[in-house]
Amino acid sequence: MSPIVDPYILLEQPKPLPEHWALVDAFDAVTNGMDNPEALERIRVLDHTELASWKWLVFTIKALYEGNAEAVELAVQYLEDGTPPAVLKPLFFTWLSEHLHGKAVFLNQPELADLYTTLRIHQHPLVSRAEQTEEALQQGLIPLFEHQFEKTLHALYSIHPNEGPGLAIRYGVHTLCMLHEMGCRLEDFLTLLVQALGEADGCCCLALAFIKLQEAHPPLQDRTLKAIDACLAAKEGRFANADMKKTLGIIKTGFDALDRIQRKQKVYREPVQMELF
């Protein structure tokens, strides 16, 4: 039996089988970004030799669009060499390499390179949204800024289970520093931060912004300590986990020690000044 190179041909038979419809429907859905759980469920049990690779192609593409590297790696293993869908394997490996290591593998077949170029969005939608957020801030459109800022933070936070929270907090710290330079009171944004990142990570983001800002503005140290306290009082977050909280506690102790030294120096100087005058 010849392999199936175009699954849509299955529907041109006088009486297409239900599993043929399910395969084509599932393929349509995943490549168009639509949900069709019934079709996916029906093809899950499909094990005809000539259709199994197409089934796994559907699941590989689905995982690819979901950004689920583990599921792509797993599904691509079932694309049996020699079957038509297996010719796409290098494209999936390229995506995995870029997704996991930031480097795309060179695709030496023009058909694959063209397909990857077609699929790949030149600028990530979140980059565009972050640019719009900054523009709204610079133009003083505060309600729009707040709406966009919260959405961007949350999207970054959720984009990847491991790197997402760190990236969101880095972006949050950057934006909070901008807000401070524009004369805004950062605590006013705490509710927004908590809504986007959860209590611990929202407070942590504020604390880190203060830690960064106090370098040039020492009077912010009191507010830095309060933000660290709020983070430590919250339940664990994905960024502010137990280990991170321990570190923030150590940093707080360092600030407390510095504060005590500064107070002692202040007490010591006063009599000297009295003597001079």
Added chain:
Amino acid sequence: MEVSHILHKAQADGASTESITQLREALQGLDVPADLAEALPPALQFVGPRPWINAIKALYSKGNTQGGTTDERN
């Protein structure tokens, strides 16, 4: 207090290397769009089934001189 000093002291006082690395990254600043684009994974757009199938047809026909171009059913 300088951030680098804070992190250095925290590590000396028992903070984990992993948490210090994460803090250093979070505090390093961010350029929008350049740094953000670099930090984000590749984004894909939905193109429908045809580009996928066309690529398979072209590549499979190249790799199979005995056939396998278009209507390979049966």
